[in-house]
Amino acid sequence: MASSSRRGGGDGGGDEDEPYLLGFIVAKLVGLQYYAGARKITARENVGLVREPLNVYDSNAIRALNRRGVQVGHIDRATAAVLAPLLDSHLLAAAHGIVPKPPKNARSAFRLPCQVHLFARQAAAALVGAAIAAADLDLIHADHPEFALSESAIVQEQTKNSHGDVDKLFALVGKDGKARIEPMEAPGDVVVSDLFEHQKEALGWLVHREESCDLPPFWEEDKDGGFENVLTKQKRNDRPPPLKGGIFADDMGLGKTLTLLSLIGRSKARSVGGKKARGAKRRKVEGAEESRTTLVVCPPSVFSSWVTQLEEHTKAGSLKMYIYHGERTKEKKELLKHDIVITTYSTLGQEFGQEGSPVNEIEWFRVILDEAHVIKNSAARQTQAAIALNAERRWVVTGTPIQNSSFDLYPLMSFLRFQPFSIKSYWQSLIQRPLEEENNSTGLSRLQSLLGAISLRRIKETDIGSKSLVSIPPKTVIAYYIELSAEEREYYDQMELEGKNKMQEFGDRDSILRNYSTVLYFILRLRQLCNDVALCPLDMKSWFPACSLEDVSNNPELLKKLASLAADGDDFDCPICLSPPTKTVITSCAHIYCQTCIMKIINSSSSRCPICRRSLSKEDIFIAPEVKHPDEDVSGNPSSDKPLSSKVQALLSLLKRSANEDPLSKSVVFSQFRKMLILLEGPLKAAGFNILRLDGSMSAKKRSEVIRQFGRVAPDAPTVLLASLKAAGAGVNLTAASTVYLFDPWWNPGVEEQAMDRVHRIGQTKEVKVVRLIVKCSIEERMLELQEKKRRLISGAFGRKKRGKNDKEIRVEELQMMLGLK
Template sequence: MLDRARKRNRRLSPSVSAAAPPVQNPSSPIPQTLPPRLLPSHAPTSLAMAASSSHGPAAAAGGDDEEPYLLGFIVSQIVGMRYYNASVTGREAVGLVRQPLNGYDGNAIAVFSARNEQVGHLPARLAAVLAPLLDSHLLAAAHGIVPRSDSKINRNAYTLPCQVHLFARPAAAAAVEAALLDANVDLITDVHPEFALSQAAVVMERAKKSDRDIDKLFSHVGKEGGKARIEPVEAPGDVVMSELFDHQKEALGWMVRREESSELPPFWEETGDGVFENSLTSQKTEKRPPPLKGGIFADDMGLGKTLTLLSLIGRTKARNVGVKKNKGAKRRKVEDAGEGSRTTLVVCPPSVFSSWVTQLEEHIKAGSLKVYMYHGERTRDKEELLKYDVILTTYSILGTEFEQEGSPVKDIEWFRVILDEAHVIKNSAARQTKAVIALNAERRWVVTGTPIQNSSFDLYPLMAFLRFQPFSIKSYWQSLIQKPLEKGNKTGLSRLQNLLGAISLRRIKESDMGTNNMVDLPPKTVLACYIDLSAEEREYYDQMELEARNKVQEFGDGDSILRNYSTVLYFILRLRQLCDDVALCPLDMKAWFPANSLEDLSKNPELLKKLASLVDDGDDFDCPICLCPPTKTVITSCTHIYCQTCILKILKSSSSRCPICRRTLSKEDLFLAPEVKHPDEDGPGNPRVERPPSSKVQALLRLLKASQNEDPSSKSVVFSQFRKMLILLEAPLRQAGFKTLRLDGSMSAKKRLQVIQQFAHGGLDSPTVLLASLKAAGAGVNLTAASTVYLFDPWWNPGVEEQAMDRVHRIGQKKEVKVIRLIVKGSIEERILSLQERKKKLISSAFGKKKGGKEDKEMRVEELMMMLGVGEE
């Protein structure tokens, strides 16, 4: 086995080596490391390279030692070309597709061109060696490249030379090299004199392209993206009744220009001999890359993006003409089943349905747009759906139908797909993310006021959906954008800004000076109200915080902290709850976690129930694998919490270990979390032990009374991420004379819409306080009936809080908006505000001018320790 020092010198994250597609392997967990056009329609959709993602706590535990690197390459041939009509040019990436069900050879590895056409196979002798290594996951990936030739490639040849580049993790490298040696297969490594002959982008770019060259390319693309003035476009008067604001007309003009563009995508250029080359990756093709018809519409929340989108849809309907031909290139018609399709698919969270329905009723002329709700009971007839102008559906429905046969949304070639609140797909491993990426459409729009919520990696799934090459390949995103940012390189931020400048539009409501610069909205003021805990509350809080710090210090190093991730999250959750109300937090914390933090759950059913309630109590608890709230929550015997789907995929891999603590797991070590029973949703709230309201509740009551005295007609929204807290607030608010409504994630979409409509209703007997969870009301909900927002507890994700504020501060608001944060002095809540500031810098700098600074990473060990105050004096 090669020594570690040499390995580190040539370790290449798969990110830098993706000029050629990896071998596809049906058992690998995460798809979309390739441009969709490189995937044959009949091939498996999961790729082995994707398992190398370095995102999330589980990856942090493994570090660079878990990351695949380039072992070397094998000089081989593509054989059997006589049986296929496809051709390949010199220096072309080819797809290597594992075909375990091939009737002639169970080890078969097929070769496909960049145009999804089969070219041939790898020789049977080589396939017999590589197939078992790939099937067993010892090899993480194999990349194929037809090397550049000085002479014209003979298109009638039966064989072609091919370089096969192999990637493996350090732990598997020795086994791979031994297998190749036993089979007398010559692996050319970086110490081999012929290594420089490799045509892989990673090797060639190191030889001829410096970082400075790459930065110049990004700079050029950034200038190209922002040089053209946006010409405003009016909404079609025969469809849209409302007059657009100037900024909406400009946005409509920008979107129309992008949809009608015939330009080459960023980084592509024509070389003059009928060949197109990507200047960033050196990939060449004889087929003209299609224009990037779409982009990221990232205007600030509350600026009327939905009406702008309806105007775009209406313009398509009003024109109702065939797609024009362009002088520079042939442009295909957007068709389905031979008929011109003009149907737009809108995908959004359930809470946003009501917003689209309301906007359609308020702004669109009756009967001018035919709308179908693809939700609940729905047609499976593709032709029926194509009769409509707009199809509204949800991410969850697409995720459910992703693996189902006969789903019409998968088969239709949509005229346009719009992802509303697109930050929902920030997790590239989630099934709903895979589902939207796989949709067929030429025009693709990402719409969100918060494209970055935690990390720049939130943008990668958006690039994959837009099919913006090469950034739709995870490995390229990591090498060119993610890793420079994480290392604190100034060029990383500059690249990100230029990239977004080329494909996105973002305007904000307020300038740096605090004056409204986009639309005539009343001002918004954000204030902090600091609260002192009572002596009793402080005693409980300090005891819990001391216990948490001691426990984390017992864990010692960062790896140990991550192995005990659930324990750390438990303490963070309970400290946050103690700031709200002691009644939220069980105080017998020592009974929760025995001395042995890895106690076997099979021997402790009570611990299983308590861990299940941990997930239920915390609306923001995420599965450490997919970084989304767990679905079908599973708790392992080592007390770690995952989605059932996520952990089962891990168990199918060769490691079969817990991603956090690395303890060996089997299906017998997994426990479905017991269902946590909720009180009656429509009841007056849970009976509770009679006790004075908490310090924070008392502060809220004082603020609400002062606001009511100032303006008796004013309405307020109180946001909390704890559903139990919303229930606890109902009784004291009603006793104080406030009429309340509650809006939380346990309610159906129909019930939520009823609550929103009730709250918007005026009159003496109308509700004056809405108690809302950030999840249920943080996106796509119009709450302009209120003018005051109370953030009862802070989130560490500032984007979620901004969404909540802008449910009130948006177009349609007539009063000045006041936002009040309730923060407990000397607590974890103050530390959360510090964490928010880090994330805000990343979000603002990504779309703004270069300001330097290091990108905020995911909440890893140092942030977990910061949250608990470990290391503070």
């Protein structure tokens, strides 16, 4: 492969930044008589193409290597003269060579036809196509009648009707590893707590994955003593290294952190024992003793979980931890003194590509990505930073490996370096595309085989009548439907009708996308109306743009309106990194992004808004004005004579009923709207409830204190916690409660599962009841339908994406569905 792609490149523009197959040209391999490697070319030989700019005979030279890396010849001079400048200028991201047929007489054949498959990013595709056409070379693209003649495994996978041979290979994957792996005790000199049986089994599996010398999946030893990947036909003389790691995907609340601490503790115990037994005969790293340091990457909310678990379950001082966050050392030696270094995904992203960043330069003994679904967007900077980390052992840890679609798994494969699935073109052709085909089980069965080979997944609940994995009391989830009052219903219906009319007025897909933020803003307000009319402005005219093309350049009111969209809810994500925006900015075309995400787009060759494709420059970017929250001390005034909303009345009724049944029982009320949590304080206090609030505006120290107070058992202890998703998401333990109220639904069912499992997890002693408050005949019922669609996508192995449409069509369809137009 001749390639111009550089690790860590990309502008954050999603799939548009990923190289894709433009098509192939037919070139010639020449000079075969001079190279011994040409004698061993076989049918459908993958040929490596390498630029040779210092070649004394031709500065455009591209040499060709066989599967074992031995030179077989060169690309013919005329074709090389076209391809070399494209590769050198990085317009071509990669060129793959394949020889369709071997020579009949290898000794007498001086040249061979070679299909050269060309990969480029979308922004460069037109320039590459023009250069190929100007040289009178025939680019055989996907719509060309001869495209199916390609010998590429990727192209053949797209065009052939039978997947039989490949499916047989997938069926064999992981079968050798199906033998039972013995449970393992935690190292007693480090871990003081007894592991549950499922944790011992997981520890045994983790250790087996790290210490096994098995060939990676799809690799076999051939008759010549070399090694071949039976899927890609790649060959090599040396044994490919084992895949030391995998996906630890146990359900949330099953104690994965303690299991991982046991794994880390075992490495330390073995290191100390080995040092005594073998003396100083150990590999050196930069003049120091070999590191056994584990890097843990996680969201900030999970820090407290790792620290608490370390304090509660390990001997004091047995494992040393360094928190690499905020003010932090730049000394590698300082970090390598510790057994665990813990940092955040955002810190990784900030330091990605920086000189002198120790996390990027250290060769870690082990890297653990906790809550690894955070890196579901392969184009995000923090994802690229995680993938680029150097480590001997690599673990993906998440209870929700798929949140939206099976494509969430691709960045995880990239991090694990699991070839060929860490290469996007292979992932798309072998897994993603078959998954997207309607009524096609090929992709699902392949995904099951693949994940079965490298992952461990257990869930808390099993089938009715069978034994649960752990002795956690059961969880029940019910939907409590609420009728709006006549006044609320009239107002809601009027708003929704206006929204439908406006959506139809926008008309086609492109017009809707140009007004994407307005539609999202409108949907947000409908959701807030279901909670309480006090959450949103009642001036309906302010909800809509003055014209069909929004422009915030000279419209400060529109700027404020859009800023409130990102600030009002916990579940608004930047469309590029798929995370809540940091340093929120708004484009002149009224779309909302992280500042760093959109600036990477603007600085790239495409420089267009990813949503509406409008051309952007730095002058089109506006910092979102600060949205001021109501003062916490004067919020929730219990003396207010304003009538309570139907949903608030329903919540109060349920809480009173629960308190009558058990005065000491505790409840958590989740809402994605911080303002709603504040509004709830007054009515709940007036009803006699002792409450606490936990939201994203609080410092980590304040949050920890709130959680500690909520766990207190006493007659005067708090019994209701009002919690936002940002503050009480991953890693927070709320087992003091036994009832969960989801005050408003979230788009993503995985997020709701995480909220429930703050309460339903190891340590819970009571049955857990989850109540979802849903307004009848409203946008909330349609959100449940959308959730169910996403659950179907993530059923099966870990997930299944049954979509053949592009993202823009899906985005518009979901907006129309929310307004009841579909």
